[in-house]
Every structure is written in structure tokens, then in C-alpha cells.
Amino acid sequence: MKSERMAPVKQRELPLEIPEGESSTGELLETNSDDYSNLMKRVLEPENLQRAYLQVRRNQGAPGIDGMTVEELPDYLKTHWKAVIRVSLEEGRYWPRPVKRVEIPKPDGRKRKLGIPTVLDRLIQQALAQVLQEEWEPVFHERSYGFRPNRNAHQAVRYAQESIQAGYGWIVDGDLDSFFDRVNHDLLMWKLKQRIADANVLRLINRFLKAGIQIDGKRHASTEGVPQGGPLSPVLSNILLNELDWELEKRGHRFVRYADDFMVFTKSRTAGGRIKENLQRFIERTLRLKVNADKSGVDKPWNRTFLGFTFSRRRGNKIKVSDKALRKLKATTKDMSRRMRGHSLNQIVSELRITLLGWKAYFSLAEVLSPLRDVDKWIRRRLRCYLWKQWGRAGYRQLRRRGVSQTLAWNTSKSAHGSWRLSISPALYQALPNSYFTGLGLPKLAV
Numbered sequence: 001m002k003s004e005r006m007a008p009v010k011q012r013e014l015p016l017e018i019p020e021g022e023s024s025t026g027e028l029l030e031t032n033s034d035d036y037s038n039l040m041k042r043v044l045e046p047e048n049l050q051r052a053y054l055q056v057r058r059n060q061g062a063p064g065i066d067g068m069t070v071e072e073l074p075d076y077l078k079t080h081w082k083a084v085i086r087v088s089l090e091e092g093r094y095w096p097r098p099v100k101r102v103e104i105p106k107p108d109g110r111k112r113k114l115g116i117p118t119v120l121d122r123l124i125q126q127a128l129a130q131v132l133q134e135e136w137e138p139v140f141h142e143r144s145y146g147f148r149p150n151r152n153a154h155q156a157v158r159y160a161q162e163s164i165q166a167g168y169g170w171i172v173d174g175d176l177d178s179f180f181d182r183v184n185h186d187l188l189m190w191k192l193k194q195r196i197a198d199a200n201v202l203r204l205i206n207r208f209l210k211a212g213i214q215i216d217g218k219r220h221a222s223t224e225g226v227p228q229g230g231p232l233s234p235v236l237s238n239i240l241l242n243e244l245d246w247e248l249e250k251r252g253h254r255f256v257r258y259a260d261d262f263m264v265f266t267k268s269r270t271a272g273g274r275i276k277e278n279l280q281r282f283i284e285r286t287l288r289l290k291v292n293a294d295k296s297g298v299d300k301p302w303n304r305t306f307l308g309f310t311f312s313r314r315r316g317n318k319i320k321v322s323d324k325a326l327r328k329l330k331a332t333t334k335d336m337s338r339r340m341r342g343h344s345l346n347q348i349v350s351e352l353r354i355t356l357l358g359w360k361a362y363f364s365l366a367e368v369l370s371p372l373r374d375v376d377k378w379i380r381r382r383l384r385c386y387l388w389k390q391w392g393r394a395g396y397r398q399l400r401r402r403g404v405s406q407t408l409a410w411n412t413s414k415s416a417h418g419s420w421r422l423s424i425s426p427a428l429y430q431a432l433p434n435s436y437f438t439g440l441g442l443p444k445l446a447v
Helices: 002-006 038-043 046-059 073-090 119-139 153-165 185-193 199-209 232-250 269-285 323-336 345-365 370-401 406-413 426-431 434-439
Strands: 099-105 111-116 170-175 213-215 218-220 254-258 261-266 297-299 309-311 319-321
Touching: 038 073, 038 119, 038 199, 046 119, 073 119, 073 199, 119 199, 119 232, 153 254, 153 261, 153 309, 153 319, 153 345, 170 269, 185 199, 185 232, 199 232, 232 254, 232 269, 261 269, 269 297, 319 370, 323 345, 323 370, 345 370, 370 406, 370 426, 370 434, 406 426
Parallel strands: 099 213
Antiparallel strands: 099 111, 170 261, 170 297, 213 218, 254 261, 309 319
């Protein structure tokens, strides 16, 4: 069992390529000549299921309420797919399990509610999502960038910058309050029926919506919302909000949307206020969603954030990392470098390196680098402070060992100042220069 889990991914792929109606792996899957609905047939095609499985493997994720891991899924399918799971899907008898509720703290003190489906349900959701994406992609608006092939957050931010540079100096910043928790099931199903005639698929999607939530071992009904954490939720959110996109198009507005974050660009505050009021009515009456009045508003671009970025006030409106994103990174660094952890500096840097490289990859779009240089300085100061605390009474010896003069080492070690103040002292800069941290593998954000 252990060797199976450690095998390369290629060896653990679901055996969905079935020549001439047979499976070489115990008939895990087989072709079926029964006449059933076309869309479900596309969902259950071996190629589509294979893609879905590989995506589930890449995403990994925690087990659902049944405790099954991604690694355990292939063996389970070999036993149950042909005789049980596939048949139940074809005949409309498949019932998803409730999702496991997990709450993730947000920077504002609130919690983001995630729903973790079982790994089997994730596979089926992913297979459904792929077919729905193909079906709906031709009618999605070109200014929608979230959860779509060949589109990303950077493209959305670039378009926002282009709009501002084109003279649209005011932004209507829209924020939907707890969007994923408030989606109206009846409205969503009605929109799905506009392009889907397959009753079996519609029934399955509705069951996923109504599967319920398990909290502390107790099942709770889900009467609204699409749980964040399932592969199906992103495409369903785009299907619902596609009507907002085309409504904005019909009204002649310039806009950009990424999932439930959107901006409308206008040339005056007065026009922005009027747009905001009209949009709020449309969103609440037509889409049956709620606008977060505290986070929505009409403002200058440099006073608002979009996907972690903002824009400079100066000519050119260069892209900047938002203050909120920088504060979040500092908070993460503080958490990793708490004195009570007792880890070596090498361990801290190794963990921090993963975070910084991921953060750097996403925020590489930034054109204003001075805030990033400040954060680079702050991180290295934080690490000097961490190491100075670890040295404790051995501080004098450690400084001398690193080439600091006797007088400077003595005065620093006997100083009444705290560790944070001493972290910018000449002695610690000499003993722990920037090159020292570079040598440990600590990346720079501003390059």
C-alpha cells in the first residue's frame, strides 16, 4: 500500500482508456450502449473522467466526511464504479454526501466558510464542471476573467489599468456580500435550464446544491448557496453572474469581473453614484443577492483594491500591491517567526521561502517596487530579531564569531534596548548582512 502511494502520478491514473469496450484493470469502467441523455453521456465519457481525476489529484485537498483520501480513490473505483456508481449516475439515482464544513479565518476577523465534498463527489463534480464549462463558455462575456480557461487575475487587473489610463478616472467598486453562501438555488436552476435539457444532469446538480453540510458530525440542510471548496461552484457562480455581465454590456458600461469581484469604470463621480444605485437594485431584485454596502463604493482607483492590487495616483496609474496584501504577508511572516516555535533559522527560512515564492509569482504584475523593497527590509529585520532572541546570553559570542568588534559586540549585548530595536543595530547588520539570508535561500520580492 505504501509503495502504491509513493508511485509517480502516471502510474496512479484512473484506467479510463478502455479499448474496444474492455478495461485492462479489472473492468473499472466500460462503454455502455444504453440510450441515455447526451449531456450525461459527455460527463461519463472516459476521456472526460480521466481529465477530472487528474485535476482532482492535482488539487489534492482534505478528505470529506467519509475520510477517503485522493490516494485511496482508484482502488475504491475499481470495486464500485462499474456495478454501482456509474449505473446510479446513468439512472439518476446518485445521491451526493453532505460536505464537511471548515472555517478559514479572514484578515478582517471574519471566517470564510468552506465545504469539503468527499473525494468521490469531487471527481463527479469536476467531470460535471468540465462539461458545463464547455457548454457555457461560448456565451460568457469577454470581460469575465475568473475560473475560465486561458484567463486569469493578471489579465483582469491589466484591463482595469487600461480603462483607468483611457480616462475612466472613477470606479464603481462592487462587492457581493457572502456571495457563495447566498446563491438562490431556484434562480440558479432556472438559468441552467436555459441551456441544459438533460433532466438527469439538472437533477444531479440540484442534489449537489441540496446535499447539506455536516458540522461536528451533525447534518444541516443547505437551502441556499454553493459551497466554496467544490469543483462545481466556480462554474455555477459564473453561470449566475453572467447575467450581470450582459446587463452591464446592455447599459453601455465599461467593466471587469473576476468571480464575485467586479469594477465598473466611469468618468465622473455623479455618473458613478447613479450606476451604483441602479446596479444595486438589479443585483438584489434580479439576481437575489446582497450588495455589501460597507465595501462597495464610488472612488478614485488608488483608493480601491482589486484582486490584491491597486493603482498609483501618478501619471500612468502603475499597478501596485495593495496595503492590505502587504499587511497580510507581514502577519504571515510574524506567525512563522514566533519565538515560541523554537525552530532553527534554516527551518524558518525554508518555510518562508515557499510562501514568498508563491506570493512573488502572483504579485509579479506590480510595477511600483518601493513597497516591496520596504517589505524585504522588514522581513530581514524580523529574522535578525528572531535570531537575536534565540542567541539570548550567547549574543556577545555569536557577534564576535561573525566578525563584530569586541567593543561593538559588548555594547550591543549589554544594551537596554529590546530585540526589535537592536535588530537594526550596526552590530546585527554586520553579523547578519542581507547576503547571509540570500545564502539561506530567502528570496527577494523586489527584483
